[in-house]
Amino acid sequence: MPIGRFTRSASVLAAGLLLTGMAGAPASAASGPNLKVTAVAQQGHWLLGEYVGLDVTVSNIGDSVVSGAFGTAYSESGTAFWVDQHQWGDLDDSGTGATIAQGETRTLHLTGQLGSTYYGDSVVHVEVYGAGDTDYSDNVQRVTVPLATGTERVAGVLYGDTNGDGKPSPGEALAGARVRFFGVGTTLEMYTTTDATGHFAYDGLPLSRIAYLSFDRLPGGWIGPDLPDLRLDGRGAYTALEVAATRPLSDVLHETLTLDKASYAAGDTGKATVTLTNSGTKPLTGLFLNCDAGGFGSELTVTDDQWGAFGYQRKEGTLAAGQRIVLTATGKVPDKAAYTGVTGLDCSAQDGHTGGAPYVSATAKVPGKVADSRGQVWLDKDGDNAPDAGEGMAYRNLVLLENGAIRAYARTDTGGYATFKGVPVGNYELRVLGPWKAAVPDGGALNVSAPPYGGGEWLVQFVAN
Numbered sequence: 001m002p003i004g005r006f007t008r009s010a011s012v013l014a015a016g017l018l019l020t021g022m023a024g025a026p027a028s029a030a031s032g033p034n035l036k037v038t039a040v041a042q043q044g045h046w047l048l049g050e051y052v053g054l055d056v057t058v059s060n061i062g063d064s065v066v067s068g069a070f071g072t073a074y075s076e077s078g079t080a081f082w083v084d085q086h087q088w089g090d091l092d093d094s095g096t097g098a099t100i101a102q103g104e105t106r107t108l109h110l111t112g113q114l115g116s117t118y119y120g121d122s123v124v125h126v127e128v129y130g131a132g133d134t135d136y137s138d139n140v141q142r143v144t145v146p147l148a149t150g151t152e153r154v155a156g157v158l159y160g161d162t163n164g165d166g167k168p169s170p171g172e173a174l175a176g177a178r179v180r181f182f183g184v185g186t187t188l189e190m191y192t193t194t195d196a197t198g199h200f201a202y203d204g205l206p207l208s209r210i211a212y213l214s215f216d217r218l219p220g221g222w223i224g225p226d227l228p229d230l231r232l233d234g235r236g237a238y239t240a241l242e243v244a245a246t247r248p249l250s251d252v253l254h255e256t257l258t259l260d261k262a263s264y265a266a267g268d269t270g271k272a273t274v275t276l277t278n279s280g281t282k283p284l285t286g287l288f289l290n291c292d293a294g295g296f297g298s299e300l301t302v303t304d305d306q307w308g309a310f311g312y313q314r315k316e317g318t319l320a321a322g323q324r325i326v327l328t329a330t331g332k333v334p335d336k337a338a339y340t341g342v343t344g345l346d347c348s349a350q351d352g353h354t355g356g357a358p359y360v361s362a363t364a365k366v367p368g369k370v371a372d373s374r375g376q377v378w379l380d381k382d383g384d385n386a387p388d389a390g391e392g393m394a395y396r397n398l399v400l401l402e403n404g405a406i407r408a409y410a411r412t413d414t415g416g417y418a419t420f421k422g423v424p425v426g427n428y429e430l431r432v433l434g435p436w437k438a439a440v441p442d443g444g445a446l447n448v449s450a451p452p453y454g455g456g457e458w459l460v461q462f463v464a465n
C-alpha cells in the first residue's frame, strides 16, 4: 500500500479526477500539468529473495510545471516485492516532492527484492502523483515480475582430463566419487556417488537462489574442482554438466623437511631445511610455505621472513620446470618442548589455488623430564561408538613403544584403567598386548607430557586385530 505523504496526496487527487470527468472534456485536452509513468521489470525467471531491476520513466506531458511530484512502487498481489523508497530521489514521498517542467522526462533505475515466501508472480504497482494532474489515467502502471516454477535436475559426468582436450574422453570417467549437493535454505546436504561411467544425477530439486555442488573421495588422487554456485530456476541449465577434476599440486611440487639434530634442549636453536622440487614441465609461481610454528607451542619458533620469497607473507616463490631449491630457517626450541618432550616443524608448500598441496613434518626429542601417564583402553562391545560401563579392557598388559622398542609397561585394573609411572616425556605408541590394535590408524599415538601440560587421562579405543 502507499505510505505516508503519498497516501494523502493520492486521495486529494482522486477528487480532482472526479471533477474533470464531470466537466465532460477529454482528459488529454485539459490544460495543466500531467504526469505519465511507464515501467518495465527486468526480464527473468526470478527466485525468492532475488533483486530485480525496475526501470521507471516519469514524464510531464502536460502544458505546465508539476510541483510536489512523488512516486512509489509496491507489490499489489503475488509474491512480495520491496522497493526502497529512497531510490526515487527527489520523488521520494518522504520529502517535499520533485518539480518537473512541462516536457521533462525522468528515468529511474530502481531495484526491488522479492520476498521469501512464494505467492506466484509478483504484480508491482508503480504510481506517480503531482499536484493538479489533469489526467490520472496514465499515473499508474502495473508490471509483472514473473517467478520461476517447477523443480530442477542437476546431473552430469565427473572426469579427469588426462589427454588435456578439455572434455570427457574414453577412459577418463571418475567412478565412485562422492557428490554433495546443497541448496541454501531449500535442501539438506544430499549425497550421491558417481557411477561406473562417472555420471551422477539429482532429480526433483527445489528451486534455489544459491546451491552448491562439490566432489570428494575421488579415485586416483584427483581433486574435486571448486565450481561456481548454481542458480536453480527450473530451466534445466545443469542437466549435462561436464565436471573436470584437477590434479593435486603434490603431483609436480615435492617437499622434504629435515632438522639438524634428533634431540635438543629447551632454549637451543634448531635449524630446519626445506627442499622444494618442481618435477613438472611448467613453471610454478606464487609459492609459499605455510608452517604452523607455535600451533601446539612446542615447535621451533621459526619466523616467516626467513623463507624469503617463499614466506607466507610474500607468496612470491617461483620454481622453473625441473628446478630444486633448498630453504633453511632457524628457531628457538621453546620452553614448553621440555614438558612435551618433542619439538619440530610442519610445513605445507602451496600456490594459493591448487588443491592437494604437499605437507611434511619433522620432530626431534627434547628429553629430561619424566611424568606419570594414566588412561583407559576400551572395546566398543555394543557398537554404539561410545565407551560404556563394562567396555574397559580389564587386566590387560599395556606397553608404550618408541620406534618399535618398549619403553614402559602398565597393567589395567578391572575398569580398563592403567598408569605408566615415571615415563620420559615424549611421543609413544600405546599397545595392548594380545590380538588387539588401536581403532584408527593413529589411534595409538600418545604424548606423555609433564605438568602443567598434558590433558589429563587418555582414552584409546581398541579393536580385534
Ligand SMILES: [Ca+2]
Binding pocket: 034, 035, 036, 133, 134, 135, 136, 137, 138, 139
Ligand atoms: Ca497524468
Ligand SMILES: [Ca+2]
Binding pocket: 160, 161, 162, 163, 164, 165, 166, 167, 168, 169, 172
Ligand atoms: Ca579429455
Ligand SMILES: [Ca+2]
Binding pocket: 379, 380, 381, 382, 383, 384, 385, 386, 387, 388, 391
Ligand atoms: Ca559402547
